[in-house]
Amino acid sequence: MTSDKVLIAGGGLGGLALALTLHQIGVDCIVLESVGELKPLGVGINLQPNAVRELHDLGIGEDELDSVGIAAREWALVGRNGREIYSEPRGKLAGYRWHQYAVHRGRFHLLLYRKVLERLGPGAVRLGHKVTGYQTAADGSVAALVTDGAGTASVWPCRLLIGADGIHSAVRAQMHPDQPPINWGGTIMWRGTARGVPIRTGSSFVGLGSSRHRVVLYPISQPDADGLADINWIAEQTYDADHDWAKSGWFRPVPLDAFAHLFDDFVYDWLDLPALLAGSEVAYENPMIDRDPLPTWVDGRVGLLGDAAHPMYPTGSNGASQAIVDGRVLGRIMLTHGVGPGALAAYDAELCGPIGQVALRNRGAGPFGLLNLVDERCGGEFSDIDAVIPPAERAAFMLAYQQAAGFAKDRLNAAPPIIPQDAAVAQVTA
Numbered sequence: 001m002t003s004d005k006v007l008i009a010g011g012g013l014g015g016l017a018l019a020l021t022l023h024q025i026g027v028d029c030i031v032l033e034s035v036g037e038l039k040p041l042g043v044g045i046n047l048q049p050n051a052v053r054e055l056h057d058l059g060i061g062e063d064e065l066d067s068v069g070i071a072a073r074e075w076a077l078v079g080r081n082g083r084e085i086y087s088e089p090r091g092k093l094a095g096y097r098w099h100q101y102a103v104h105r106g107r108f109h110l111l112l113y114r115k116v117l118e119r120l121g122p123g124a125v126r127l128g129h130k131v132t133g134y135q136t137a138a139d140g141s142v143a144a145l146v147t148d149g150a151g152t153a154s155v156w157p158c159r160l161l162i163g164a165d166g167i168h169s170a171v172r173a174q175m176h177p178d179q180p181p182i183n184w185g186g187t188i189m190w191r192g193t194a195r196g197v198p199i200r201t202g203s204s205f206v207g208l209g210s211s212r213h214r215v216v217l218y219p220i221s222q223p224d225a226d227g228l229a230d231i232n233w234i235a236e237q238t239y240d241a242d243h244d245w246a247k248s249g250w251f252r253p254v255p256l257d258a259f260a261h262l263f264d265d266f267v268y269d270w271l272d273l274p275a276l277l278a279g280s281e282v283a284y285e286n287p288m289i290d291r292d293p294l295p296t297w298v299d300g301r302v303g304l305l306g307d308a309a310h311p312m313y314p315t316g317s318n319g320a321s322q323a324i325v326d327g328r329v330l331g332r333i334m335l336t337h338g339v340g341p342g343a344l345a346a347y348d349a350e351l352c353g354p355i356g357q358v359a360l361r362n363r364g365a366g367p368f369g370l371l372n373l374v375d376e377r378c379g380g381e382f383s384d385i386d387a388v389i390p391p392a393e394r395a396a397f398m399l400a401y402q403q404a405a406g407f408a409k410d411r412l413n414a415a416p417p418i419i420p421q422d423a424a425v426a427q428v429t430a
Contacts, residue, residue, distance in 0.1 A: 003157040005030055006339065007144050008164055009131035009171050011038065013105075014306030014323030015164035016112040016125075020058050021331040023120050026424040027339055030123070031116065032156075034130035034165075036149050038113055040106025041251065043191045043284065044220035044232030046072065046205065047108075049091060049098040050407040051321035054328045056098065057417055060115065068111055069103030069220050070229070074204040077370055080213070080380050082268045086370055086394045090205070097413050102205065104193075104220045104230065105320075133174045134161050134302055140341070142301040159339055161302045162330075164323070167291065169308035175299045180292050185313065185363060187212075187238045187288040190259050191251075194279040196231040198223065199270055205317070208266065208273075210380045211371040212238035215266060215273060231276060234314075236288070237262055251284040258285075288313050290363060293356025298348040301341050305330070309352070312359040313366065318405050322355060325406065328418040335423055358405050367401045370394060 006022055008015045011033030022029045047055070047065075055065065062071075076087035091099035116124055128149035135155070136142050143157040163171025167182070198219040199206065205218040214236050221230040237259070256277060266273035277283075290311045297304040306323030330347045337343035373389055374380055382388050402408040 001157075002030060003141075003159065004028065005158055006160045006162060007032060007131070007156060007158040008162045009144065009169075010034075010163070010165035010306075010308070011113070011125055011127070012164060012166060012306065012323075013109060013112060013320050014327060015162075016109070016116050017054075017058070017324045018162060018164060018305060018327030018330065019116050019120060019124065020112070021327045021419070022334075023116075024058065025331050025335060025419065027331075027334065029120070031125040032129040032131050032144070032146060033125060033127050036128040038110060038127070040104070040110055042193055042282070043105050043251075044069075044102055044193065044218060044230075045105045045108070045320050046218075046317035047101040047103060047324075048318050048321040048405070048407045049096040049100050049409075050412055051324040052091075052098040052101055053412070054324050054418065057328075057419060057421075058115075060111070062099065064111060065099075065101050065103065065108075066222065068107035069101045070203050070222055071099040072102050072203055072205055072218065073201040075367075076200065076204055076206045077368070078206060078208045079371075079374060079382065079385075080208075080210050081382070082270075083382065083385065085374060085385050085389075086398070088398065094409060095413070096409050102203070102218045102220050102232070104232075130170075131161070131163070131165060132170050134171065136300055136302075140300055159301070160341075160344065162305050163302065163308045164305045166307045167289070167311040169304065171302065172294075172304055172308045175302060175304065176294060179294070182289050182291060183363070184287050184289050185238075186240070187236050188259075189286045189288055189314075190235045190254065190283050191233070191286065192277075192280040192283040193220065193230050193232050194276050194281075195228045196276050196279065197227055198229050198231065207368055207371070208271070209236075209371070211368070211375050213262070214368075214371065215263060217271075217276075233273075233276060233280075235259065235263055235277070251286060254283055254285045256280065256283055259283075290359060293359055294352065296348055297352045298341075298344045301344065303330070303344040303347065310355045310359050313362040318358070318362075318407070321407070322358070322405070325418075326351065326355075332418045334425055335419070339425060354404075361401065361404055367398055370397060373397075 006029040008031045072090045077085040133145040216234040219229040223229045305326045
């Protein structure tokens with residue numbers, strides 16, 4: 001019977017982190033994931049200190065995060081001329097109580113998956129089960145509509161249904177049937193990893209180039225005995241509006257010669273980007289897409305989380321972090337509102353509007369907006385960045401983004417845990 005359980009549609013990072021949170025507070029749940037086998041997609045993501053704090057509170061500490069990534073030491077922007085625009089320390093080096101981690105997305109995903117199976121049991125994640133929608137009854141009860149790998153459809157009654165099924169969410173599509181189409185801002189991304197020597201601090205996130213033509217680089221593994229690490233790279237090109245972005249698949253494998261020539265002259269005394277790209281085993285193509293913010297993430301006993309709720313451009317490196325925080329906030333609200341529609345309504349009231357604004361900020365280039373300012377003021381050519389954008393203006397720009405995204409240092413360091421240790425839902429309420 002599932003009528004007394006929370007069903008989570010989607011076994012991605014947000015769905016699995018929510019499952020661990022619900023288990024922590026004593027709420028039964030099942031994760032329904034459409035793929036038949038979870039595979040470690042080999043690209044990197046960043047986990048901001050606000051998400052790392054929540055992972056620690058879930059019992060996933062630095063030793064385990066070190067096994068799937070590396071603590072980030074620096075965030076930097078460098079102009080197309082190779083001159084520095086902005087840099088700042090990250091994580092504990094910046095005074096946070098927690099690291100920022102650059103992780104191999106697939107290895108981190110499998111880490112969360114193993115934790116769910118260990119803590120909730122082998123039946124907690126049902127692979128090959130896709131939630132295609134939901135139905136509600138006159139009394140307000142809800143059931144998920146599920147299709148398994150053999151194509152058999154079934155109805156799963158549940159206490160709550162949480163759509164954590166990504167940007168193409170079937171739950172979101174039913175909740176908002178008139179939502180605007182996916183938004184493409186003009187940028188195509190190519191992503192991959194290659195073995196290389198980490199630049200700058202040895203664990204730096206570096207954005208290099210202009211607002212329309214840039215690359216992002218950062219290591220996602222500890223260096224080996226030869227000083228080599230897995231370097232995650234994201235190469236980006238912005239096109240005019242008539243470019244047919246729809247031909248670009250989501251993580252569609254492409255040959256390097258389909259795009260690498262666009263970056264042939266990204267060669268400096270500290271980086272040979274063409275050589276790094278040439279050492280990649282595979283490259284994936286993605287359009288940089290998102291959706292317009294929603295007026296609500298909730299329909300009675302159905303809620304949205306992560307990319308299903310707020311798909312955002314990866315310019316702020318906080319999409320995965322926000323998905324983790326979503327689940328933690330929902331868990332905290334259940335402690336006071338119970339496991340029912342009242343909890344979802346309070347969750348919606350707290351997060352839907354503000355996080356929608358973060359998504360719009362990312363659409364406007366997020367922290368990479370500094371590159372836009374450089375382009376506007378000097379065409380990307382400068383010898384003294386202070387004469388183009390004064391230091392105080394650069395610092396204020398970055399602080400405004402961190403505050404909006406929820407990981408401003410002083411505020412985060414002073415904040416109490418989202419979910420107190422040993423807290424539990426006293427009674428599963430209707």
